[in-house]
Amino acid sequence: xxxxxxxxxPVEEILSKWYxxxxxxxxxxxxxxxxxxxxxxxxxxxxxxxxxxxxxSWFEEWQKRANKEGAYLLMAHSKGDVPNHTSSYISAVLSPxxxxxxxxxxxxxxxxKASAPIWKYDLIEGKRVYAKDRSLKLKGAGILKxx
Numbered sequence: 422x423x424x425x426x427x428x429x430x431p432v433e434e435i436l437s438k439w440y441x442x443x444x445x446x447x448x449x450x451x452x453x454x455x456x457x458x459x460x461x462x463x464x465x466x467x468x469x470x471x472x473x474x475x476x477x478s479w480f481e482e483w484q485k486r487a488n489k490e491g492a493y494l495l496m497a498h499s500k501g502d503v504p505n506h507t508s509s510y511i512s513a514v515l516s517p518x519x520x521x522x523x524x525x526x527x528x529x530x531x532x533x534k535a536s537a538p539i540w541k542y543d544l545i546e547g548k549r550v551y552a553k554d555r556s557l558k559l560k561g562a563g564i565l566k567x568x
Contacts, residue, residue: 423480424497425471429507435497439513448493448515450522454530456510458503464543466504467552472538479537483529492516492525496533502544 424435432455440451458467480496487494492514499509512529516522542549 422495423477425473426497426499427501428499429503430497430499430509430511432508432511435511436513439495443493443515446515448517450516450519451513452516452519452522452526453511453513454526455508457508458505460505462543464505464545465547466502466507466544467509468502468542468544468549469499469509470540470542471498471500475538483532487514487516487525487529490516490521490525491518492521494525494529498539504544 422439436453439453443451476498480494484494493516495511495513495515497511503509510533512526512533514522514525514529516525541552543552544550
């Protein structure tokens, strides 16, 4: 399940909703990860642009991978501005076994940081400034050449 929200994520609401939906589905582990915007470098927050078709495709591939191990993925992310000390990202893995869920949440979050089509901007003095020094080039991005 992939959910996108405008602005900061309502963390308690999302986690409660996910827990209520899946607590009776016989998963033994529910491992969430919550990303919180830090106050650093003079920013007042972060802002995000998302290319939804590629994000959905990327997430669906991860869901298939998790399903092969009897696990299920959940993810919520912000679009637009997110002030410091609020959340822009939540993911979770549900699995019959704790070890599978712990391994998958780590692999999923790491690949999210490297591969998800989400562009991050710093909010500085009311302006969006591309966070180039903290951004990674997406796999397959760039101009195609005839070989």
